[in-house]
Amino acid sequence: MGVTDALLAADRRHVWHPFTQHAWWPEDDPLVISRADGVRLYDDTGKDYIDGFSSLWVTVHGHNEPRINDAIARQAATLDHSTFLGFTHEPGVRLAEALVTRSPQPLTRVFFAGDGSSAVEAGIKMAYQAKMQQGQQRPLYVHVAQGYHGDTLGAVSVGGIDVFHHTYKPILLDTRMVSSPGLRRPGQAPADRAAEVLAELRALLDEVGETVCAIVVEPLVQAAAGMLTHDVSFLRGVRELSTEFGAYLLTDEVATGIGRTGAMWAVDHADIAPDLLTCGKGLTGGVLPLSAVLTTDEIYESFLGDASRTFFHGHSYTANPLCAAAALANLELMDERDTVAHAAWIGRTLGDLLKPLEADGRVLEIRRIGTMTGIEVVPNGERTGFRICTAAREHGVITRPLGDVVILMPPLGITEPDLQQLVAAIRHGMDSVYA
Numbered sequence: 001m002g003v004t005d006a007l008l009a010a011d012r013r014h015v016w017h018p019f020t021q022h023a024w025w026p027e028d029d030p031l032v033i034s035r036a037d038g039v040r041l042y043d044d045t046g047k048d049y050i051d052g053f054s055s056l057w058v059t060v061h062g063h064n065e066p067r068i069n070d071a072i073a074r075q076a077a078t079l080d081h082s083t084f085l086g087f088t089h090e091p092g093v094r095l096a097e098a099l100v101t102r103s104p105q106p107l108t109r110v111f112f113a114g115d116g117s118s119a120v121e122a123g124i125k126m127a128y129q130a131k132m133q134q135g136q137q138r139p140l141y142v143h144v145a146q147g148y149h150g151d152t153l154g155a156v157s158v159g160g161i162d163v164f165h166h167t168y169k170p171i172l173l174d175t176r177m178v179s180s181p182g183l184r185r186p187g188q189a190p191a192d193r194a195a196e197v198l199a200e201l202r203a204l205l206d207e208v209g210e211t212v213c214a215i216v217v218e219p220l221v222q223a224a225a226g227m228l229t230h231d232v233s234f235l236r237g238v239r240e241l242s243t244e245f246g247a248y249l250l251t252d253e254v255a256t257g258i259g260r261t262g263a264m265w266a267v268d269h270a271d272i273a274p275d276l277l278t279c280g281k282g283l284t285g286g287v288l289p290l291s292a293v294l295t296t297d298e299i300y301e302s303f304l305g306d307a308s309r310t311f312f313h314g315h316s317y318t319a320n321p322l323c324a325a326a327a328l329a330n331l332e333l334m335d336e337r338d339t340v341a342h343a344a345w346i347g348r349t350l351g352d353l354l355k356p357l358e359a360d361g362r363v364l365e366i367r368r369i370g371t372m373t374g375i376e377v378v379p380n381g382e383r384t385g386f387r388i389c390t391a392a393r394e395h396g397v398i399t400r401p402l403g404d405v406v407i408l409m410p411p412l413g414i415t416e417p418d419l420q421q422l423v424a425a426i427r428h429g430m431d432s433v434y435a
């Protein structure tokens, strides 16, 4: 038995992979990834692939970025870990500062968590408790159909993707949901769809607004739903309605943040500021797990007082110094390299490269904001999106679909020739699946 076969056999015996139907696993032929460099991943035979989806939307500059690796190594040699409960440390403080200077002005406070889900979890608890401490009982959350905010129970409660979320319905929080602004009728303009869902939101808030502590949205792109995009007027309208009805606005920028849409935050496109903003995924450059909730003085100050006003939340590795050092190096590099502007350039270039596919009969729709791209294809038998992505591997590209939406979200350090290879591989993948 070769090394790979032995590894796969042990995997089958002992490992349970995320979001994976293991009854299909052997025939789906899992790839063993052995190393990475820049925008490329290498399998155990040495074959290289462009990382077309930033290793599930996390990689920023590229893999094994020396500056980030050095920062982690230097930090590990100084202070590996110390709790943030009752103690503090430089990388955690400097990172909070760095995040605040890069964020909409009223966001002045940073609470660290581990994964995107745990940031959302902290954010929704914070919103409820803040309102309670201001003398308002508001136990209800409003969220958006087709939304995704992670897999812990609070995050699942504010999610709205049926295939992921319906199993857990009986054990979730009580919430109310409005329609997705990204699901337009044929020919409907994005702004018209936004106005329609805003009217629905207003009607809902007229009914239950007094009991809502937070409205939770993925700004501009509902990523896990298959890159459903919506108009900036939706975000602006939700901001206005939140304020009018006294609910907080939580924008979940775990996927959209850190430059991915061609702005530091998706809310920057709409020129609005939320009361709570969650980030994660690309925060450390895609190297280590770290997330954060950014919030306002108003919310922070409602927690000041006696012991009962403590925010009863924290994790063993809150603000882990290695993660914080990676994130600081990542943000510094983003400044030096003007990564956000480069992301906007990637978006435009992808748009140009994908133009011919827009008129392709096999494509239903291409949705994109900045680098976040979904190519919805016409189903052709079972798991069409999956088969296209598998075929694209033969042409040196790795990505994962969401149903029949092929996702492209390359690392923000990608160059034009690699973008060309990326799009060509998807086209080749389609050719072989529809042949």
Ligand SMILES: *Cc1c(COP(=O)(O)O)cnc(C)c1O
Binding pocket: 115, 116, 117, 118, 120, 148, 149, 150, 151, 218, 223, 224, 252, 253, 254, 255, 256, 280, 281
């Ligand atoms: C991925 C994602 C999450 C969950 O983050 P994890 O790190 O996987 O827990 C939350 N919100 C959004 C918008 C996401 O895309």
